[in-house]
Amino acid sequence: MxxxxxxxxxxxxxxxxxxLLGLHPPRYEQVVAEHVTFKVGPEESAMPEVDHCLAVGMADDGLGVQALVVEIGGTTDRPDGSTWHITWSLAEGRRAKESNDVIAALGWQALAESRHIPLIPGWWTWTSS
Structure with a gap:
């Protein structure tokens, strides 16, 4: 359900x-590469007022989860203790939320050059199965 x-x-x-997809080709068939999550669920605290992030690294478990690690406000550390990232691509059967686990377990590799990424703040509905 x-x-x-x-x-x-x-x-x-x-x-x-x-x-960005041209610079960092997705490794897996499901290309995501669309957002940085601040929080899932009801808004209980204000999001940081930012209009960009910096792409600084890539994480890939070799089994179907690839994530672009980003800095917001000068840090890769999210308020919840995980790492700011953009889920980049997924293999069949893998889920975007697994990016957090992959980064925590395996770390990430620094990019040769950081990239400025303009961001658009907002909220949306995500449907998961």
């Missing part, structure tokens, strides 16, 4: 997304 959840965060602008 599908579950709908409210997600608060920042979207990556479509033109920026396309350029």
């Amino acid at each position: 599908a579950e709908k959840r409210m997600v608060h965060g920042w979207r990556v602008a479509p033109a920026t997304r396309a350029a």
Whole structure:
């Protein structure tokens, strides 16, 4: 049964997304590369007021989860203790929320050059199965 959840965060602008995908090709068939999550669920605290992030690293478990690690406000550390990231691509059967586990377990590799990514703050509904 599908579950709908409210997600608060920042979207990556479509033109920026396309350029980033050219620089960092997705490894798996399901391309995500669309947002940075601040929080899932009801809004209980205000999101940081930011209009961009910096892409600084890539995580990949080699089994179907690839994530672009980003800095917001000068840090990769999210308030909940996990790492700011954009789920980049997924293999069949894998889920975006697994990016947190992959980064925590395996770490990430620094990019040769950081990239400025404009962000659009907002919220949306995410349906998971």
